Amino acid sequence: MPDAQHSPAAGFADIQELVAADMAAVNDLIRRRLASDVVLINQVSEHIIAAGGKRLRPMLAILAARTLGGGGPAVHQLAAIIEFIHTSTLLHDDVVDESDLRRGRKTANALWGNAASVLVGDFLYSRSFQLMVELDSMPVMAVLADTTNRIAEGEVLQLLHVNNPDTDEAAYLRVIERKTAVLFAAATRLGALLAGAGEAEQRRLHDYGLNLGLAFQIADDVLDYTADSADLGKNLGDDLAEGKATLPLIHAMAHSEAGLRARLRQIVETGDSSAMPEVLAAIGASGGIGYSQERALHFAGLAERSLDGLPESEWLQAMRGLARYAVVRKH
Numbered sequence: 120m121p122d123a124q125h126s127p128a129a130g131f132a133d134i135q136e137l138v139a140a141d142m143a144a145v146n147d148l149i150r151r152r153l154a155s156d157v158v159l160i161n162q163v164s165e166h167i168i169a170a171g172g173k174r175l176r177p178m179l180a181i182l183a184a185r186t187l188g189g190g191g192p193a194v195h196q197l198a199a200i201i202e203f204i205h206t207s208t209l210l211h212d213d214v215v216d217e218s219d220l221r222r223g224r225k226t227a228n229a230l231w232g233n234a235a236s237v238l239v240g241d242f243l244y245s246r247s248f249q250l251m252v253e254l255d256s257m258p259v260m261a262v263l264a265d266t267t268n269r270i271a272e273g274e275v276l277q278l279l280h281v282n283n284p285d286t287d288e289a290a291y292l293r294v295i296e297r298k299t300a301v302l303f304a305a306a307t308r309l310g311a312l313l314a315g316a317g318e319a320e321q322r323r324l325h326d327y328g329l330n331l332g333l334a335f336q337i338a339d340d341v342l343d344y345t346a347d348s349a350d351l352g353k354n355l356g357d358d359l360a361e362g363k364a365t366l367p368l369i370h371a372m373a374h375s376e377a378g379l380r381a382r383l384r385q386i387v388e389t390g391d392s393s394a395m396p397e398v399l400a401a402i403g404a405s406g407g408i409g410y411s412q413e414r415a416l417h418f419a420g421l422a423e424r425s426l427d428g429l430p431e432s433e434w435l436q437a438m439r440g441l442a443r444y445a446v447v448r449k450h
Contacts, residue, residue, distance in 0.1 A: 129433070129440035131448075134178070137437050141181045141190070142174060145198045152199060152246060163227050163239040167206055170224050175335070175441070177202045179306040182441070183324045186426075186434040189314025196250055197313060200263065201306045203247035208270060208298075210240035215274070216361050259309055266305040273297025282362035284384035288369055292333065295340075300332025307331075323425050327438065330422035335445040337415040340365035341408055344399060346450060360392035366414065367407035368398060374405040415446040 129137065153164045177198030184194040210227055212218070214236050219229040228236040244267070251260050277294045280286045307328030311321045343358045344367050358365050364372070364387050372383045383401055386394045402408060422442040429435055 128443050129437045131440065131444045134182075134437040134440050134444075137433060138178055138181050138185075141185075141195065141198075142178065144192075144195045145174075145177050145181070145202070148195055148199045149202060152203075152250065155242070159231070159235060160239055160242050163210075163231055163235055164206075164243065166224075166230065167209060167227055174202065176205050176302055176306050179303060179328060179331075179441070180310040182434055182438050183307040183310030183328075184314040185310075186429060186432060186438060187311050187314035187316045187320060187324075189310070189316075193254060193313050194310060196254055197259070197309055198306075200247045200250045200254075201302065203243045203250070204263070204267060204270075205302060207240040207243035207247070208274075210236045210243070211274070214240075215278070216357070218357065256313075258312060262305055262309055262312075266301050269297045269301045273299075273301075277363070280364070282388050282390060284364065284372065284387040286364045286369060286387075287373070288366065291364070291366055291369055295333060295336040296329070299336040300329045303332030303335070304328035320429075323429070327422045327425040327442075330418045330425065331442055331445055334415045334418035334422060334442065337366055337411055337418065338446045338448065341367060341411045341415070342448075342450065344368075344402060345408060356392045356395045359386070359395060359398060360390050362387060362390035366411040367402045370407040370410045371398070371401040371405040374407075375401055412446065419443065419446050 135142075149168060153161070153168065155161055155164075180198040180201055181190070181194055184190050184197075213226040214228050214233045217228075218226050226236075227239070247263075251263055254260075273294055273296070276290075277298060280290060280294060304325045305328070308321050308325035311324040316324070340358065343356065343365065359368070368383065368387070372380055372387075375383060379401055383398065385391075386398060419442045423439050426435060426438055
């Protein structure tokens with residue numbers, strides 16, 4: 120993490136206040152561009168957008184641009200594109216995972232069914248491409264086209280690892296890089312690009328976003344074993360029920376004696392959520408939570424170091440603050 124020569128990092132509430140005007144413009148754009156003459160699209164889209172969330176991904180696009188002296192309508196449009204892509208993946212994820220709760224509310228698929236969720240997810244993807252074209256920037260379109268393709272690869276990779284007890288840390292990191300981190304990286308890199316930054320600065324902002332995304336997802340997976348269900352806004356143990364071996368459990372399987380390891384493998388293979396007490400005990404005995412938190416801190420530290428040498432400002436402090444917030448949040 121940064122040393123004493125750096126200005127202090129901002130807290131999350133300070134960051135939200137700093138970007139409030141920009142985010143209000145982004146949210147207004149999102150609502151205007153969601154509109155369709157197909158009523159069901161409006162209903163499903165409004166349900167998932169109105170659920171709120173932290174809006175970290177569009178926030179990152181704004182912060183990256185502002186840190187490098189940019190901002191304005193083009194960045195707001197980029198932020199909306201990023202949020203549309205993210206929201207479409209949520210709709211599809213909830214269908215694949217058979218989830219019924221997100222952010223403390225019923226998922227769209229639980230309310231309208233799988234078909235509506237998949238098709239409205241497709242609508243949001245295609246709407247994001249319309250907004251990309253309007254920006255009239257081939258570099259922006261190239262990065263976002265590559266990013267959406269990588270996200271799709273990540274979804275398939277994750278599917279291949281469902282109920283697979285042989286998933287190791289390297290495989291886990293490959294999945295979360297594609298599923299989560301690449302969209303963070305696209306947001307920060309393209310925010311820099313729209314601010315007129317050169318290739319070197321774009322690369323640094325890309326590295327910041329990528330490592331922040333890895334830290335964020337590892338911390339998220341820790342919360343699935345440690346958070347309060349009401350705070351988390353979803354059912355605890357969902358990853359286990361879905362047969363997903365995330366880092367705390369991967370660490371436990373790698374550091375347990377043979378009999379316990381065989382039992383944990385069986386639990387992953389069957390997605391037996393009733394075995395959650397056994398899994399929590401094994402994770403606790405192996406130090407899986409502490410190890411995972413250390414790995415999240417490692418990637419958050421890499422994210423912060425990517426910012427070294429950039430001009431000091433409240434925007435840069437906010438970016439440092441997000442790296443720290445990613446690993447200490449409770450939901």
